[in-house]
Amino acid sequence: MNDATPNPKIIEPTIFELSSPGRKGVSMPASDVPEQPMPEKSLLRDDLPLPELAEVDVVRHYMRLSKFNYGVDDGFYPLGSCTMKYNPKINEDTCRLYGYLYTHPLQPIETVQGNLALMYELQEWLKEISGFAAVTLQPAAGAHGEFTGVLIMHAYHKSRKDAKRTKMLIPDAAHGTNPASVGMLGMTIQQIPSDARGNVDLAALKAACDETVVGMMLTNPNTLGLFDENIEQVVKIVHDCGGLMYGDGANLNALLGIVKPGDLGFDIMHFNLHKTFSVPHGGGGPGSGPVGVNSALAEFLPTPLVGMLESGNDDKPPLYGFIEPKKSIGRMKAFHGHFGGGLVRAYTYIAMHGADGLKDIAQYAVLNANYLLARLRATYHVPYDRICMHEFVAEGQFAGSDVRALDIAKRLMDYNFHPPTNYFPLIVHEALMIEPTETENKNTLDAFADALIKIADEAKSQPDLLHDAPKTTRFGRMDEVKAARELVLCCWLPEDYGD
Numbered sequence: 001m002n003d004a005t006p007n008p009k010i011i012e013p014t015i016f017e018l019s020s021p022g023r024k025g026v027s028m029p030a031s032d033v034p035e036q037p038m039p040e041k042s043l044l045r046d047d048l049p050l051p052e053l054a055e056v057d058v059v060r061h062y063m064r065l066s067k068f069n070y071g072v073d074d075g076f077y078p079l080g081s082c083t084m085k086y087n088p089k090i091n092e093d094t095c096r097l098y099g100y101l102y103t104h105p106l107q108p109i110e111t112v113q114g115n116l117a118l119m120y121e122l123q124e125w126l127k128e129i130s131g132f133a134a135v136t137l138q139p140a141a142g143a144h145g146e147f148t149g150v151l152i153m154h155a156y157h158k159s160r161k162d163a164k165r166t167k168m169l170i171p172d173a174a175h176g177t178n179p180a181s182v183g184m185l186g187m188t189i190q191q192i193p194s195d196a197r198g199n200v201d202l203a204a205l206k207a208a209c210d211e212t213v214v215g216m217m218l219t220n221p222n223t224l225g226l227f228d229e230n231i232e233q234v235v236k237i238v239h240d241c242g243g244l245m246y247g248d249g250a251n252l253n254a255l256l257g258i259v260k261p262g263d264l265g266f267d268i269m270h271f272n273l274h275k276t277f278s279v280p281h282g283g284g285g286p287g288s289g290p291v292g293v294n295s296a297l298a299e300f301l302p303t304p305l306v307g308m309l310e311s312g313n314d315d316k317p318p319l320y321g322f323i324e325p326k327k328s329i330g331r332m333k334a335f336h337g338h339f340g341g342g343l344v345r346a347y348t349y350i351a352m353h354g355a356d357g358l359k360d361i362a363q364y365a366v367l368n369a370n371y372l373l374a375r376l377r378a379t380y381h382v383p384y385d386r387i388c389m390h391e392f393v394a395e396g397q398f399a400g401s402d403v404r405a406l407d408i409a410k411r412l413m414d415y416n417f418h419p420p421t422n423y424f425p426l427i428v429h430e431a432l433m434i435e436p437t438e439t440e441n442k443n444t445l446d447a448f449a450d451a452l453i454k455i456a457d458e459a460k461s462q463p464d465l466l467h468d469a470p471k472t473t474r475f476g477r478m479d480e481v482k483a484a485r486e487l488v489l490c491c492w493l494p495e496d497y498g499d
């Protein structure tokens with residue numbers, strides 16, 4: 001079976017097929033506002049074919065759908081680069097506190113001092129963690145943070161009347177959002193190769209540096225899970241030709257409490273609160289991608305920032321409000337970013353762990369990844385094999401076998417594991433990018449390593465088991481290109497919908 005034909009026994013009725021005329025899930029209360037005239041007839045429809053169901057039917061329908069999914073609350077989720085760590089449930093308690101839930105960003109600042117204090121402190125904590133001078137909380141995700149950062153780089157060069165800078169340097173190991181963010185501004189991209197140890201190739205970097213360079217976007221540790229051994233030289237080469245260093249902070253989980261990217265010489269960096277700081281992700285967000293900058297770039301940050309307008313004393317708490325950076329690039333988001341879903345959860349996580357706890361996170365994330373690497377390197381070839389940070393990249397292929405990384409990933413689902421990231425980074429053939437995160441215990445890591453070793457045996461003895469996987473999921477192997485290109489979001493349309 002190599003198609004997505006569902007087993008007929010598991011085709012579920014749609015919510016529309018469950019509908020029965022007259023069933024109701026809600027009773028509307030009597031109106032307590034005066035009746036208003038209806039709009040003109042041409043704006044109204046005669047009929048609205050919505051399903052009619054009782055509350056219990058709706059609950060069961062969505063409960064059933066939720067069980068089709070696999071999340072970090074179901075099991076191990078080693079999706080490299082994505083940092084699918086467990087999201088502590090205390091985050092859910094705090095982000096549902098009445099005061100956070102029922103405030104509106106247009107309220108007078110005197111009535112939302114608690115929210116502003118939380119945002120201010122979160123800015124301060126992110127500054128402390130990263131070594132930057134100022135932080136905006138506005139961007140909605142990592143990619144949005146990158147775009148914000150590239151706008152700031154552009155504004156910085158423009159303010160110095162340095163208009164010839166149009167070229168961004170991006171390593172070949174970079175995440176696809178880096179070139180995409182740069183492309184949105186019409187800049188050109190020069191790809192910089194990695195050397196044999198997985199570092200930025202210094203000779204190639206030197207050759208690419210000239211007076212047209214906007215800067216470099218670098219992920220460190222990079223997407224091979226490796227800390228660049230020459231990071232200070234990389235930063236110096238870029239600075240020497242007048243460029244700025246952008247840090248893609250998606251891999252900050254490996255550095256918390258140990259290294260500050262600002263100290264390494266990065267000028268600007270985004271944080272992924274939904275990776276490093278335990279805001280749930282996958283399934284559509286809400287993400288949160290704050291951006292930190294050094295003092296020279298602070299005046300370009302998006303407006304407004306949360307500031308302390310008056311410091312407090314024994315009798316009076318401080319007054320928080322908004323401040324506008326002088327040369328701001330403008331707003332990046334309606335209001336102030338993803339407050340409850342992102343900022344409150346991340347604040348809770350940092351407050352709960354404290355400085356020592358954050359350092360533990362990084363150390364356990366790195367330990368777990370190196371443990372898995374040690375258990376797997378005899379079975380799976382690791383092309384850039386040295387002490388890794390929080391993740392590593394192995395090859396999902398074996399000499400003399402037609403089994404590919406995709407087959408291995410699918411077979412892992414039969415063992416009830418979420419597959420690792422595959423086919424990224426592009427510089428490793430048949431890449432399997434494994435990031436265990438700090439929240440997994442040794443039993444889970446061992447079970448996962450055992451499964452991968454067993455799959456390597458199966459690849460030799462029964463390769464079709466892998467080619468046909470997964471067998472135990474609701475659907476077999478999907479045509480992923482077709483699913484992405486011909487996305488069907490609604491599986492039901494009224495009969496008279498037309499063509």
Ligand SMILES: *Cc1c(COP(=O)(O)O)cnc(C)c1O
Pocket residue numbers: 081082141142143144175177178219223248250251272287289
């Ligand atoms: C996840 C990721 C991004 C993009 O972040 P989003 O929050 O998904 O937009 C960029 N770079 C790297 C290395 C990443 O892992």
